[in-house]
Amino acid sequence: MFxxxxxxxxxxxxxxxxxxxxxxxxxxxxxxxxxxxxxIYMIGAxxxxxxxxxxxxxxxxxxxxxxxxxxxxxxxxxxxxxYGLTLERVAYRxxxxxxxxxxxxxxxGMSIFLQNYVMLAQxxxxxxxxxxxxxxxxxxxxxPVGPLQMFIILTSIVLMIGLHIFVKKTRLGKAMRATxxxxxxxxxxxIDINRVIAVTFVIGSxxxxxxxVMVAMYYGLVNFFIGYVAGIKAFTAAVLGGIGNIPxxxxxxxxxxxxxxxxxxxxxxxxxxVFAFLILIGVLILRPSGLLGEKxxxxx
Amino acid sequence: xxxxxxxxxxxxxxxxxxxxxxxSVGGAGxxxxxxxxxxxxxxGPMTGDQSKQGTDLKNGVELAVTDWNEKGGVLGKRxxxxxxxxxxxxxxxxxxxxxxVNSGVVGVVGHWNSxxxxxxxxxxxxxNISMITPASTNPQVTDRGYTNVFRVCGRDDxxxxxxxxxxxxxxxxxRVAVLHDKTTYGQGLADEFKKSLNASGGGRxxxxxxxxxxxxxxxxxxxxxxxxxxxxxxYFFGGIYPEGGLLVKQAREVGLKAPMVSGDGxxxxxxxxxxxxxxxxxYLTFSPDTTKLPTAQEVLKKYRARYGEPGPYSFYAYDxxxxxxxxxxxxxxTDGSKISQAIHISRYDGITGRxxxxxKGDLLTTQYVVWITKNGxxxxxxxxxxx
Numbered sequence: 001m002f003x004x005x006x007x008x009x010x011x012x013x014x015x016x017x018x019x020x021x022x023x024x025x026x027x028x029x030x031x032x033x034x035x036x037x038x039x040i041y042m043i044g045a046x047x048x049x050x051x052x053x054x055x056x057x058x059x060x061x062x063x064x065x066x067x068x069x070x071x072x073x074x075x076x077x078x079x080x081x082x083y084g085l086t087l088e089r090v091a092y093r094x095x096x097x098x099x100x101x102x103x104x105x106x107x108x109g110m111s112i113f114l115q116n117y118v119m120l121a122q123x124x125x126x127x128x129x130x131x132x133x134x135x136x137x138x139x140x141x142x143x144p145v146g147p148l149q150m151f152i153i154l155t156s157i158v159l160m161i162g163l164h165i166f167v168k169k170t171r172l173g174k175a176m177r178a179t180x181x182x183x184x185x186x187x188x189x190x191i192d193i194n195r196v197i198a199v200t201f202v203i204g205s206x207x208x209x210x211x212x213v214m215v216a217m218y219y220g221l222v223n224f225f226i227g228y229v230a231g232i233k234a235f236t237a238a239v240l241g242g243i244g245n246i247p248x249x250x251x252x253x254x255x256x257x258x259x260x261x262x263x264x265x266x267x268x269x270x271x272x273x274v275f276a277f278l279i280l281i282g283v284l285i286l287r288p289s290g291l292l293g294e295k296x297x298x299x300x
Numbered sequence: 301x302x303x304x305x306x307x308x309x310x311x312x313x314x315x316x317x318x319x320x321x322x323x324s325v326g327g328a329g330x331x332x333x334x335x336x337x338x339x340x341x342x343x344g345p346m347t348g349d350q351s352k353q354g355t356d357l358k359n360g361v362e363l364a365v366t367d368w369n370e371k372g373g374v375l376g377k378r379x380x381x382x383x384x385x386x387x388x389x390x391x392x393x394x395x396x397x398x399x400x401v402n403s404g405v406v407g408v409v410g411h412w413n414s415x416x417x418x419x420x421x422x423x424x425x426x427x428n429i430s431m432i433t434p435a436s437t438n439p440q441v442t443d444r445g446y447t448n449v450f451r452v453c454g455r456d457d458x459x460x461x462x463x464x465x466x467x468x469x470x471x472x473x474x475r476v477a478v479l480h481d482k483t484t485y486g487q488g489l490a491d492e493f494k495k496s497l498n499a500s501g502g503g504r505x506x507x508x509x510x511x512x513x514x515x516x517x518x519x520x521x522x523x524x525x526x527x528x529x530x531x532x533x534x535y536f537f538g539g540i541y542p543e544g545g546l547l548v549k550q551a552r553e554v555g556l557k558a559p560m561v562s563g564d565g566x567x568x569x570x571x572x573x574x575x576x577x578x579x580x581x582x583y584l585t586f587s588p589d590t591t592k593l594p595t596a597q598e599v600l601k602k603y604r605a606r607y608g609e610p611g612p613y614s615f616y617a618y619d620x621x622x623x624x625x626x627x628x629x630x631x632x633x634t635d636g637s638k639i640s641q642a643i644h645i646s647r648y649d650g651i652t653g654r655x656x657x658x659x660k661g662d663l664l665t666t667q668y669v670v671w672i673t674k675n676g677x678x679x680x681x682x683x684x685x686x687x
Contacts, residue, residue, distance in 0.1 A: 004554065126574070128570070128573040221518070221574055260522065270513075272522070
């Protein structure tokens with residue numbers, strides 16, 4: 001049972017980590033908590049359900065499951081990237097030089113707007129995911145493990161490795177790190193700051209959309225307010241790991257998932273959500289810069 | 301970056317988030333009714349994950365009101381129906397109740413959730429307005445001795461007893477796990493079930509696990525893994541269908557093969573949509589199928605023509621509205637205590653059965669049977685002996 005709970009927790013944590021990356025990257029560069037980020041994840045989940053339903057109706061999923069899944073992920077990622085980009089353009093860029101509370105309030109406003117917009121466009125009832133993926137557990141080392149859980153954990157790890165390589169090895173990644181260290185200096189040496197910020201939002205949104213699609217598959221249903229709690233949890237994960245720190249967000253996400261899963265099973269499932277926020281309070285009191293937050297020079 | 305700012309920042313943002321939670325609560329008031337109309341109201345979860353049930357309630361009441369209006373209304377006045385959305389939130393339910401009181405509503409059909417009905421009934425009690433709930437089964441709804449509160453459904457102590465008898469005598473379970481959603485209804489039902497289990501099991505049935513889950517949560521694999529490790533023969537769930545559907549689906553994924561038994565909160569097609577194949581062979585307790593009753597056929601035809609297939613509580617809402625409107629007619633006034641009195645002495649054969657109330661406001665005769673989910677639909681499966 002312990003091992004099974006670890007797998008449950010890792011799958012949950014992988015999703016938190018993917019969303020947390022979006023928070024932490026934006027914070028690293030803009031020092032802004034993008035509270036609308038949870039809604040991007042929610043839109044990704046909706047897109048996942050809508051696209052997969054569409055592909056099931058036209059008969060693609062039955063014959064080409066892998067192809068249709070790739071199309072769902074890509075389609076959702078493109079859509080969410082467009083939302084992320086627009087969000088930055090409309091809600092944050094005009095406030096770039098305003099007091100730092102202004103973009104924060106703008107972020108909360110966008111979050112409320114997007115939630116209600118999706119509610120009006122898609123209805124307030126739950127949307128249910130088509131049942132096309134096998135749910136029977138595979139026995140692995142004597143422990144039943146859901147195939148979807150393995151899929152989520154592996155996909156997240158691949159995406160995180162991809163992000164790591166992007167940030168460390170590419171020119172754009174280097175520009176992002178430079179911008180995060182000092183925006184003005186980066187601008188002076190010829191980096192297009194606005195472009196770097198836009199790219200940051202796009203990458204964060206793509207990761208959130210992947211999380212959304214996987215969660216939609218995992219739970220089988222979405223509604224317009226799933227982004228709120230997921231966003232707060234992911235924010236907790238980002239703070240836990242040290243906000244602004246990319247490996248920290250990944251670590252924080254996985255820790256949070258494990259704590260929730262183990263806490264729910266060994267202490268009490270009634271207090272499942274309490275554990276996440278106890279951690280947040282604990283971290284803020286004892287180690288405000290987060291677990292990996294001290295190395296400020298590497299905070300991208 | 302300055303450290304002090306970094307530490308202060310998350311606190312500020314958390315505070316702002318807390319503020320934003322309450323920003324969504326609101327509601328428009330409307331003036332008093334004009335002299336030639338009488339206002340009645342229906343309330344339930346009209347939006348959100350349980351909106352299907354609220355809509356069923358609204359449709360049932362609307363149908364009854366339309367019937368009455370076609371025959372000339374009540375007390376010679378046109379009936380105006382107000383619809384309130386409590387979003388299955390106790391706070392919102394109180395806000396809606398106050399809004400109804402301020403709009404001069406004469407009687408209310410609702411709410412759906414016990415956790416909404418109980419706080420809202422305090423408001424109706426204070427304003428002396430009759431309230432008939434078609435669906436709230438928690439004993440506390442009528443056990444507080446309010447003369448203005450009625451229900452046209454059963455009680456969870458009756459329901460839990462039937463579920464326990466079924467689990468003991470039919471499923472022959474020895475080890476039972478009990479989950480609930482921490483709401484008034486869910487936890488209340490789970491507790492009644494547990495109590496009856498000890499009584500009808502004669503001490504041979506062991507409750508191996510008892511815990512709550514959070515309504516609105518989507519991931520129950522952690523708690524279900526623990527349930528599976530206790531190896532129960534059956535697990536009981538006190539709660540509503542969005543969580544119920546996810547529970548049976550995820551139970552399959554963590555290797556929990558025991559059947560689920562639940563209550564009337566789970567009977568909704570969305571349960572099957574969410575759970576898919578995992579819903580097959582799950583049991584729940586509910587009153588007998590109303591769409592099969594001969595008395596319901598005429599209304600069923602009208603309902604289908606207008607709204608499509610009725611939900612499990614549509615006809616109870618229709619009957620509740622009938623009881624209310626008949627009481628207003630026979631009381632001959634819009635005075636709240638007179639209407640409540642008229643409901644207490646009324647005896648009316650509704651489409652769901654004989655509607656006659658005891659001194660608390662419960663029905664004199666109610667019945668619970670066990671339903672099974674088969675081929676994606678719910679059907680009656682077993683009735684306790686002696687009914």
